[in-house]
Amino acid sequence: MLLAPLAALQLAALAAAPPAALHLGGAPVRARLEVVATPAAPSPAFTWRSEGAERVGVAEDARLRATVRVAPAGPGAFELRLTVAWRVAAEVEREAVRLVLPGPARALGRDLELAPLRGPLRVDRGTPIAALTPALALVGGPGLAAARYTPAGRELEVDLVLDDAGAHPFAVYPSCLPSLPGLAEGAPIDFGRLEHKTFLGRTHRRAGETVEARATLFALAPGAPAHPLVPERWPSGAQAAVVFTDHADRTDPAALRAVLYGSSAAPGPVPVRGGFIGHGVRLTKSFFVRARRGGLETDPEARALAEALRAAGSEVASHSITGGPDDRAAVQGGLAALRALGVVTWIDHEPYTNCEAISSEGWRADGRYGIRDLLAGAGFRWVWEAGDLGGFRRAEVVDLFSARPPREPAPPIYPLPVDPRLWVFESSMFYAPPAELGAALSDAALDRLEARRGLFVAHTYLSASARTTTRPEHLARLAVRPGPGGALVIDPALDAALGRLGARARAGRLASLTWAEAGDRLRALGDLHVAYLPDGAARVENRGQGPLLGLTLAAPAEVELAVEGAEVIGRSVGPGRARVWLDLAPGASATVRARRGGAPAPFLPVDAGARLTP
Template identity: 30%
Template structure:
């Protein structure tokens, strides 16, 4: 498996040009010769192999210098047991960029706790970091961390010199701290807390008390595997673009993942279309009540066949007829295939039936891992067991699997990313080496937050003020919900959004429909995207395969690693930019102004390389990188 990391260190506007900067093999030095950033990082590792745990801070050997005409190269290496790491820096007297490449190879299988390059700075005046709300935040003594859903950037300053650290494709996470005038930066190729994996034991019946799952977070490396991490250092005045999280300029996203347990045709129709019987009465469209009528999307999971104490869903013609009316905004996925444990053959057969019925959803949410042994979090990942299901899921095109992780929301907030706790990791979308099928596209696991609450609490937590805060923070809510449940007894009583009428009919609560209408208006304004897993998390997953590279007069967007086209990618332009267009075209891309900076969006085709020009107020291309090169002393 190959992972690419793009790293840029950029001098801010107004500082000296690239020719004033130099590399002496130990430090990146500023115009006055001051030490800005050490070029002798350590390689910190935590491995488990053969029952032995190894935690080391590896120092690289002295640099080996290679010079050819105007180009130069520095190479070094480090080794621990069978793991061999090679670090290379490449620069030129004609370019303000230094390419950084780390190659790590493994002689035998092992588990990984973390792998990271650790950099130290010289004496600095200040250090800032782009946080999970996409704001510049001063760094402090306690390390801050951002993951793969936030552009990784740190700004360092000493006098008039400015250096920005920019992480790109393949960066699992970036940690940084600032104390006593010096910064520490950790570029993490891997960290076990970035990809949590719960582990349930199959009991075939619910235990009398809830049993917390075990954890198996450490990723795996196979014998002969090679991982790559690539980076860039850019010196001098530069204008950098930032990829935003959501398509078409949306500033926040709300993803509803509806678990199938409590759903039945009468309540489902009331949720989607306002009341039981609405479809027969022709009450369809935006002027009528209902989640679907209001134009909102979500992920609706179902059971293929009834087993256990649940209503018929895909084995009910009435239920299927309702699903046929919901439209493309509603993604139909699976909540396992039934409400009981199913072995490999049965999972395969019911997945085949799901596809034969015409459903194209690619999201799988484990149902009750304690009892459904084929759950990915239980035995579904184990290829040697009778409940193995990963191969069948891959065969039938499933890509997005619930990681059975429910984060707790911050108080009075809807943002699962929790930007006000910068030192706490909040993984939302990740891959894990134990959840994969050789030769198949990788699975993406995702976390959620459980908001299966009483109606009054749902309404109190989703006020206009709360939505405003979510938008301000560029936030994300992935909600674990049971939208069309209705119970009057037991532990689930009163946890419903629909009201019961006479003769087994239901209607959507008026205040709930008012909430849906408000969200629809915010969506129409371009504030909040209300959609399913594939639309939102699929977009974020696709962004991980896109390589961005700043060139002298254009941004290079490399889509050759994309598994699908990336639609309406949003980019934030640098200060002072008035717009952007693709190289060779005359029409400016769609955009809007927010917070003094313009944001544009464009489609990136699979297998293509595009170049994007940034324009000034007169429509002329702006230089992104400064002239000059970097001298090797």
């Protein structure tokens, strides 16, 4: 994300600010405040003092008071409590504290591998914050939105981000168009040329508002192997996840039946062996509430298929109310039908022209087309930001975590900046002739996704047929074809790809999830707390409101993991890592211990004699 000139000037001033220092054992730690906001001013420097056994740094000006409080938290452990209290209303681009630690570093990357840091690396939600130098380990805690690691000569710079615009990069189209350019003329539509948005990712702080976060520094025992316990993203040992979000455009119930079961023919006594349901692949299928064909209220066949796919473990989502612009009253009138099917995900339809789209005017809570308050009040949790992570290029498996360069923000999910009751997700356009889709879902592509511990969210149009489609470029991309007896059948190349996905899911390598499952999983992991105990064990605690099922925990392959306080329901040893998985109820905790060669192996072996000094 490019910073505005004002932000760039403020960051330049930060670079010249003299840092303050404290020591953990013999290791110096420097800290400075990084705030970019309007009203603008250089970030004040920390002034440090001792309060009993603690070190307290305060930086303040007319706008804010920021505090870093460092306190002993057990042998070799030191808790950092970061606070920014606003004295005035402000529009915030960035709130962060930069720590400077001695020595070369290893950091936990977006692929969940602990590796030497070769260049700047930003990690966002869904990736634990953990960095190790020879002398110190830093582990993130509650309240941090992101971290950025930068090797700087013989030092490591760590930006602990309480909030910044990159952590919720929401943007909307600047105007609602009366029609798509070129649509009436029948010309192909270049969607990439329409991707010009107004950025709305900054945070508005009220006077008196306070932002808080925590992290922990550990003084490490010299020469002892150290590796944090890594909570992985996906359940029961799955290495990656795949989500299909099928948009409602041109949905034909017969085509949808073929996509779900392999054929539109009525299922007989023979078990279903094709399509999403036949292969055990989940689908987030969006519907219009009202449409001549495919509407939940207006087409009984579509409604029956919605209930069937939901019963099979898939998800029903909303694709607005109708295919045209819907004002607040129209949206309000359609919510009951969506609520009856447990809909929690809103996927904009034609956000360039449908003014109620969240990526158009729907993000507002006022005006003719503002609907965000209606969605939140109706129990929606997820809204889609229109666009394509793949850049509107060829159909390919794009990992949400690695789609953007390592130095740049890349949150897979984030709270809507103006209303955190709603969370935002993105996807990759996956729309091509079915043979190309099948080829894109190759074993090699899925292997790469698994190696990255990644997430692929496909934006598809699989439920269309020749009777709902007229444009040549869409006809060439139909996922179904005529079959025996006038039925429609799923394209064999696409069906074979679904078979590959289903086989990987059954083998436990890959999780086939609905969007709500994937998004809720990532949010729930944000409520998982890992504490490192004085005896070298780690305690994992579910501080969220729902269970974490199949929580997967990883460590280096040469250690053996044992769990106290929860039943181990699975384990594996693969290249580079040993893993266990377990269920963790809300409020529950479990203790994990590691052994190497029969002897206890602390995750973070600490220097128990290290002291906090100026």
